[in-house]
Amino acid sequence: MPAKDGGICRVKLPGGLLTSAQARAVAAVARTHASGVLELTNRSNLQIRGVREACQGALVQQLLDAGLGPRHADADDVRNVLISPAAGRDPGAHLDTRPLAEQLLALLQDVPAFRDLSPKFAVQLDGGEALAMLDHPHDIWLSALPGGTQLAFGLAGCPRGEVLGVVESDQAVQLVEALLRLFLQLAGEHTRMRQLLAELPAQAFLARLPSAFQHATPGFASPAPDGVPLGVHAQAQPGRVMLLAGAPLGRLQTEQLQALAELAETEGSGELRLTPWQGVLLPDVPAARQAAVAQVMSDLGLLLDARAPLARMLACSGSAGCAKSAADTKADAQRLATHLGPHGPAQVHLCGCPRSCAAAHIAPYTLLAQPGGRYDLYRREQGLAGFGRLLATSLDIDQAGEHLAAGNPE
Numbered sequence: 522m523p524a525k526d527g528g529i530c531r532v533k534l535p536g537g538l539l540t541s542a543q544a545r546a547v548a549a550v551a552r553t554h555a556s557g558v559l560e561l562t563n564r565s566n567l568q569i570r571g572v573r574e575a576c577q578g579a580l581v582q583q584l585l586d587a588g589l590g591p592r593h594a595d596a597d598d599v600r601n602v603l604i605s606p607a608a609g610r611d612p613g614a615h616l617d618t619r620p621l622a623e624q625l626l627a628l629l630q631d632v633p634a635f636r637d638l639s640p641k642f643a644v645q646l647d648g649g650e651a652l653a654m655l656d657h658p659h660d661i662w663l664s665a666l667p668g669g670t671q672l673a674f675g676l677a678g679c680p681r682g683e684v685l686g687v688v689e690s691d692q693a694v695q696l697v698e699a700l701l702r703l704f705l706q707l708a709g710e711h712t713r714m715r716q717l718l719a720e721l722p723a724q725a726f727l728a729r730l731p732s733a734f735q736h737a738t739p740g741f742a743s744p745a746p747d748g749v750p751l752g753v754h755a756q757a758q759p760g761r762v763m764l765l766a767g768a769p770l771g772r773l774q775t776e777q778l779q780a781l782a783e784l785a786e787t788e789g790s791g792e793l794r795l796t797p798w799q800g801v802l803l804p805d806v807p808a809a810r811q812a813a814v815a816q817v818m819s820d821l822g823l824l825l826d827a828r829a830p831l832a833r834m835l836a837c838s839g840s841a842g843c844a845k846s847a848a849d850t851k852a853d854a855q856r857l858a859t860h861l862g863p864h865g866p867a868q869v870h871l872c873g874c875p876r877s878c879a880a881a882h883i884a885p886y887t888l889l890a891q892p893g894g895r896y897d898l899y900r901r902e903q904g905l906a907g908f909g910r911l912l913a914t915s916l917d918i919d920q921a922g923e924h925l926a927a928g929n930p931e
Contacts, residue, residue, distance in 0.1 A: 524570070524838070524842055524843060524844075525840075525841070525842050525843055525844045526556065526570060526571050526838075526841060526842040527555065527556060527570065527571035527572055527573060527574075528555075528571070528572030528573070528574065528577060529568050529569070529570055529572065530555070530568065530569040530572050530577075530580060530581070530584070531562075531566060531567075531568045532547065532566060532567050532568070532569065532584060532589050533566045533591075533597060533600045533601075534565060534566050534567065534589070534795060535600070535602075535622070535623070535626055536565070536602070536604050536608060536619060536622050536623075536794070537565030537566075537604070537606050537794045537795040537796065537797075537802075538792060538793075538794055539567075539792075539793045539794070539795060540791055540792060540793075541782040541783070541785045541786045541791045541792070541793065542587070542782075542791075543587050543588065543589060544778050544779070544781060544782035544785070544793055545779060545782050546583060546584065546586075546587035546589070547559070547567065547569070547584070547587070547589075547778060548775040548776075548778045548779045548782070549583070549775075550569065550579075550580045550583045550584060551569045551775045551778075552775040553576070554572060554573060554576035554577075554579060554580040554583075555569050555570060555571045555572040555573065555576070555580065556570050556571025556572075557571070557774055557775045557776075558570040558571060558772060558773075558774065559772065559773045559774070559775065559778060560771055560772055560773075560799075560838070561768050561771050561772070561773065561795055561796075561799040561800065561801070562771075562795075562799065563654075563657065563797050563798075563799060563879070563880065563881045564601065564603055564643070564657075564797060564881075565603060565606065565794075565795045565796060565797050566795065567795060570838075570842065591630055592627065592630040592631065593630055593631070595636055596629070596630035596631075596636055598636070598638075598640035599629040599630060599635055599636055599638050599640070599642070600626055600629060600630065601629070601640075601641070601642060601643035601644065602622050602625045602626050602629070602643070602644045602645075602646060603643060603644070603645045603646065603654070603657060603659065603797065604618045604619070604622045604645075604646045604647075604648070605618070605647070605648060605650040605652050605653040605654075606652060606765070606794040606795065606796040606797075606802040607650050607651075607652040607653075607754070607763060607794075607802065607804070608622070608648055608650065609757075610756045610757060610758065610761075610763055610804050610805075611648070611650035611651055611652055611754075611756075611757065612755055612756065612757040613649060613650060613651045614648040614649050614650045614665070614757070615648060615649035615665040615666060615667050615668065615669040616648040616649065616665035616669035616672075616690065617648065618646045618647070618648040618665070621646060621690070621693055621694070622646055624694045625644055625646070625693075625694060625697055628694055628697065628698055629644075629701075632698070632701075634702070634705060635701055635705075637705060638701070638705070638712075639712035639713060641712070641713065642660050642712065642713060642714075643659045643660055643661075644659060644660070644661045644662070644663070644697060645657060645659035645661070645662040645663070645679065645680070646662070646663050646664075647662065647663070647664040647665065647680045648665045648669075649664070649665045649666075649667070651750070651754075652750055652754065652765065652796075652802075654796075654797035654798065654881075655679050655680050656679060656881070656882040657679060657797055657881045657882065658677070658678055658679055658715075658881065658882070659677075659678070659679065660676065660677060660704075660713060660714035660715075661674070661675075661676060661697060661700055661701075661714065662674065662675050662676075662678065662679060662680055662682075663688070663693055663696075663697075664680040665690070666687070669690065670689065670690055671687050671688065671689055671690060672687065672688050672689075672690055672693055673686070673687055674686055674687070674688055674693075674696065676700075676714050676718060676723055676726070677713070677714040677715035677718050677723075678715075683723070685723055685724075685727060686727070699730050699731060700730070703726065703729055703730060704717065707721065707726070707729075749767060749798045749800070749827050749832060749833070749868075750765060750798075750827070751765055751766060751767055751798075751800070751824060751825050751826060751827045751832055752764070752765060752815075752825050752826070752827070753811050753815060753825075756804065756805070758805070760807060760808050761804070761805050761806060761807065761808065762806050762807075762808050762811050763802055763803060763804040763805070763806065764802070764803045764806060764811065764814060764815055764818060764825065765796060765798075765800060765801075765802045765803075765825075766800050766801050766802075766803070766818045766823035766824060766825050767798060767799065767800040767823065767824035767825075767831075767832050768799055768800050768801065768823060768824075769822065769823075769824060769831045770799075770831065770834060770835075770836045770851055770854055770855075771799035771835070771836070771879065772851075773801075777821050777822060777823070780817075780821050781793055781801060781803070781818075781821070784803065784814065784817060784818070785803060788803070788806050788807070788810055788813075788814050789803050789804060789805045789806050790804065790805035792804055792805070797881070799835070800823070800824070801823070803818070828863035828864075829863070830857075830858035830859075830861040830862070830863075830865060831854070831855075831858050833861075833865065833866065833867060833868050833869060834854050834857070834858065834868070834869050834870075834871065835868065835869070835870040835871065835879045835880050835884060836850040836851050836853075836854040836870070836871040836879055837850050837871070837872060837873045837874075837877075837878045837879040838850075838851065838873070838878075838879075839851045839852070839853070839871075839873050840873065840894075843873060843874075843878075845873065845874045845876070846873025846874055846890060847873055847874060847890035847891055847892050847893070847894065848871075848873055848890035848891075848894040848895075848896065849894070850871040850872070850873045850890065853871055853888075853894075853896075853918040854871050856918050856919070856922070857869070857871070857888075857918055857921060857922050857925075859922070860919070860922025860923065860925065860926045861922065861925060861926055862926070865925060865926060866885055866886050866925050867885045868884040868885050868886070869884060869885075869886045869887075869888065869925060870883075870884035870886070870887045870888070871888045871890070871896075872887055872888065872889045872890065872908075873890045874890065875889065877908075883901045883907075883908060883909065884901065885900065885901050886898065886899065886900055886901070886925065887899040887901070887908040887909070888916075888921055889908060891914075891915060894917075895915045895916055895917055896915075896916050896917075896918065896921050897911060897913070897914045897915070897916070898911070898912045898913040898914075898916060898921055898924060898925075899911055899912065900912055912924070
């Protein structure tokens, strides 16, 4: 897709998985055919920025040769199944969601009718992991119950939303297929589940499903992680740990990805997993090597301390890469970080326009750019729509930093 700084190539990764060989391939094409800038998305995918028009065909072919394409050429857009980056590794999980995620991805790609779904239509699959993004709103979600033989499910929300029923794990694919077919039958002009449910109540929607999928609502709630869980985490596999690092403002350079590929081969199992927090998880590191590996990742410019100001910031591509943005949000975020210490706001989102591309959820604080590169400051509050309560208007980035650093932005 075109952008102000050149073409953008979005690469969808099944379960966020990127092998070291694939990481090398991405780094090579980004360096050869584009600007060398990579963006990590909040759906555990990546984007290559600054693709030169004459190089588009070669770039795509090399990515396909690395195994990064869809099963069918016209099924790329529907590959939207989000799982925890720690799936199969998290000791707190009720279910290893990877086999089910593979089945759901195959379903989405293999049924021609499902290619009519919106590129934003998505399924979220939660195995009960501690490392999970539960605030990411999806059209269909499933969440494993203790024991792993059953999944709670719901629509147009996330696993802390309204639970509509329970399905046996071995019936989950059939349930999702039935939900997708029913949505396409009833959706009309609507592209997302929440739009349809605004007209047709969820229970009325479910009543049209085969009776095998109508179940009593259980008492169930998923725990919510507190902030971005950066750092070292125990693995279910004895003697192994996984390191979750943030990419500052969601961006990596090709040299960083190349170095991560080498680190995954020498210290892990040759896998990298991108995260919905716009970072990278390196699994299967020997526990005795965790300090050394953490130091290497830190030396690469990655963030392993959730208290770091940049670890608590989101920013869209900004005016340097997007014609719709009213401010250079990436540069402003770097400057804003100099005002904030380790005890600043939980999260700040710098948003170049009201579309809010960089965040899947409303952050505790939002700086919305205005013409001329100034910002309006909002605070998320229960019951208020949009970005929440307007606290201040027409701030330059230094004034915004002073407000936020004060601890009481009002």
